[in-house]
Amino acid sequence: MTRLEHIPPHADMPRVRGPGGPHAIVIGAGLGGLAGAMRLGAKGYRVTVIDRLDVPGGRGSSITRDGHRFDLGPTIVTVPQVFKELWAACGRDFHAEVDLRQMDPFYEIRWPDGSTFTARQDTDAMRAEVARLSPGDLKGYDKFLRDAETRYWFGFEDLGRRSMHRLWDLVKVLPTFAWLRADRSVYAHAARRVRDERLRMALSFHPLFIGGDPFHVTSMYALVSHLEKEFGVHYAMGGVAAMADAMSGVIEDQGGAMMMQTEVDEILIKDNVARGVRLAGGRVLNADVVVSNADAGHTYDRLLRNHPRRRWTAARLRRKRWSMGLFVWYFGTAGTADKWAGVGHHTILNGPRYKGLVKDIFIKGRLADDMSLYVHRPSVTDPSVAPEGGDTFYALSPVPHLGVDNPVDWQAEAEPYRRKVQAVLERELLPGLGDHLTASEVFTPETFRDRYLSPHGAGFSIEPRILQSAWFRPHNVSEEARGLFLVGAGTHPGAGLPGVISSAEVLAQLVPEPVMS
Numbered sequence: 001m002t003r004l005e006h007i008p009p010h011a012d013m014p015r016v017r018g019p020g021g022p023h024a025i026v027i028g029a030g031l032g033g034l035a036g037a038m039r040l041g042a043k044g045y046r047v048t049v050i051d052r053l054d055v056p057g058g059r060g061s062s063i064t065r066d067g068h069r070f071d072l073g074p075t076i077v078t079v080p081q082v083f084k085e086l087w088a089a090c091g092r093d094f095h096a097e098v099d100l101r102q103m104d105p106f107y108e109i110r111w112p113d114g115s116t117f118t119a120r121q122d123t124d125a126m127r128a129e130v131a132r133l134s135p136g137d138l139k140g141y142d143k144f145l146r147d148a149e150t151r152y153w154f155g156f157e158d159l160g161r162r163s164m165h166r167l168w169d170l171v172k173v174l175p176t177f178a179w180l181r182a183d184r185s186v187y188a189h190a191a192r193r194v195r196d197e198r199l200r201m202a203l204s205f206h207p208l209f210i211g212g213d214p215f216h217v218t219s220m221y222a223l224v225s226h227l228e229k230e231f232g233v234h235y236a237m238g239g240v241a242a243m244a245d246a247m248s249g250v251i252e253d254q255g256g257a258m259m260m261q262t263e264v265d266e267i268l269i270k271d272n273v274a275r276g277v278r279l280a281g282g283r284v285l286n287a288d289v290v291v292s293n294a295d296a297g298h299t300y301d302r303l304l305r306n307h308p309r310r311r312w313t314a315a316r317l318r319r320k321r322w323s324m325g326l327f328v329w330y331f332g333t334a335g336t337a338d339k340w341a342g343v344g345h346h347t348i349l350n351g352p353r354y355k356g357l358v359k360d361i362f363i364k365g366r367l368a369d370d371m372s373l374y375v376h377r378p379s380v381t382d383p384s385v386a387p388e389g390g391d392t393f394y395a396l397s398p399v400p401h402l403g404v405d406n407p408v409d410w411q412a413e414a415e416p417y418r419r420k421v422q423a424v425l426e427r428e429l430l431p432g433l434g435d436h437l438t439a440s441e442v443f444t445p446e447t448f449r450d451r452y453l454s455p456h457g458a459g460f461s462i463e464p465r466i467l468q469s470a471w472f473r474p475h476n477v478s479e480e481a482r483g484l485f486l487v488g489a490g491t492h493p494g495a496g497l498p499g500v501i502s503s504a505e506v507l508a509q510l511v512p513e514p515v516m517s
C-alpha cells in the first residue's frame, strides 16, 4: 500500500489511500503533460493521462495524408539533455528509445535581396557568415555570444528549472534581471551589438518560435543563441510524434493509463482541494493529484469555471497578452526528391518587412499582405515522411491570434491566404511547386482553438513578456486550489520543447512524495 507523504506547501492535503497507490490525473497528452506523467510515474503515482485527441503529443502530434506524414508543430529539438534527464529519472535510456539526429547546418535564413545566412554549430563557420554579411559586426557578434551564455546560465539553468511560485523567488532575482537588462527587448539587445539589419534579425527572431514578439520580449531570450551553439539543433527520426509515442510507452510501462479521445469537462474541487475530474460524458474520475497540461487559460476559464478564483479570473486572463496565431500549410509533393537542391530541412524566408510585420501581427492584430515563412522539409533527413521520390513540407506564417479588434474570417480567408503562401514559395524557394502538389492541409488559428482548446487560437499560450514570465505566469502549483498543478506552455517556464519538459521537472519538485508503507 502507498500513501501520500505530505510536505509543505501541501501539508493540509487530504490523504487518500486508493488501491495501487495514490492516483494522479494528467489532463492533456502534450509533451509537457507526457513528461509530467513520466515524472509522477517515476515517483510512484498511479497515473492516468486524458486527452481529447486520438494520438498523444498535442501540438507535437502528426497526421498522415496521401502517404505524407506531417509533424504538426515542433520540428527543432534543442537542449536534448532535458529529454535525457527525463528518461534517466524513469530509469531509462533516451537514446535507446529515440533516434535523435544532429542537424548541420541548423537552418538557412533568406532575404528578398538574395542574401542568406546559414546557421551552424561551429563558431568559426558562424563568424565567417557574420563577416560575409557585415565584417564590421564581428566584434559585436562575439559579445552577443558571451551575453547569450550569461543569460543561458541564469535564465535557463537556474530560473527555468525551479519553481517560481513564491513572490520571494522573484524578489531575490530582481537585481540579476536588472544587471542583465532584462527590461530591454531581444531585438534591442541585438541592435546594440550588431549594425546590419539582417544580422539583427538573425540574432533576435528566436522568440517567434515560442510565441514572443522580438521587439517586446525580454533580452533574456538571447540565451537561445547559446543553447543552439552549445548543444546543437536536432531532429527526431519519425518526428516529434515519435518522441510522444516513446513517452506514452514509458507511461504504460510504469503502469499508467492513456485515455485518448476523452475530454475533461471540469476539474472537481471540494473544500478547496482538487479531488478529480468529470469527463465530457459525465463520468467522474477521482484523484489525489490533478495536473493540467491543457492551456492555462482553458484550465482556469473553463475547467475551473464553477470554482471561485482569486488570481486567474476571466477578467485577468482577458487582459493578458496572448502569443500570435499560426497559419500552417502542410503539403506533399511528388517527383521532387531531386528538385530544389538548395532547400534544406529548415528555411526561414523573410518577407520585405521585419519590425512592421511583427507589429501588424502582435500589436495591430491585422493580417498583412506580406509574410515571412518558416519552411520545414523533413524529407531531406527522414525518408519515412514521404512516398518514394516525393517530399513532405510545411510552411508556417505567423498571423494575429483570434482577436476582438480586427477579426480575420478564416473560413473565408484560409484558401486565398494559402494561395498567397504558395505564390511566395513558388517565387522565392520552390519554383514549379504547383505542378508537383499532392497532399494539402491547412491549420488556421481557428484550428488551434478547436483542436487544442487554445484560447484565442494562440500558437503558444500566454506571450512570454517579462511581466508574464516566471512568478507572473500561472504557477506550476495552482494558486486556486490545493492538489492542482500545471505543466506546459502556459505555465513556468514557458513554451517550446525545452520549456515544457522543464515545467515537468518543476512539477516533480512540487508534487508531494508518495511513500511506500
Ligand SMILES: Cc1cc2nc3c(=O)[nH]c(=O)nc-3n(C[C@H](O)[C@H](O)[C@H](O)COP(=O)(O)OP(=O)(O)OC[C@H]3O[C@@H](n4cnc5c(N)ncnc54)[C@H](O)[C@@H]3O)c2cc1C
Pocket: 027, 028, 029, 030, 031, 032, 033, 050, 051, 052, 053, 057, 058, 059, 060, 072, 073, 074, 075, 076, 077, 078, 209, 210, 262, 263, 264, 265, 293, 294, 295, 298, 326, 328, 396, 451, 452, 453, 459, 460, 487, 488, 489, 490, 494, 495, 496, 497, 498, 500
Ligand atoms: C507550429 C508549431 C511549431 C513549433 N515549433 C517548435 C520547435 O520547432 N521547437 C520547439 O521547441 N517548440 C516548437 N513549438 C512549441 C511547442 O510545440 C509547444 O510549446 C509545446 O509542444 C506545447 O506543449 P504543451 O505541453 O504545452 O501541450 P500542448 O501541445 O498544447 O497539448 C495540450 C493537450 O491538452 C489537450 N487538452 C486540452 N484541453 C483538454 C481537455 N479539456 N480534455 C482533454 N484534453 C485536453 C489537447 O488536446 C492537447 O493535446 C511549436 C509549436 C507550434 C504550434
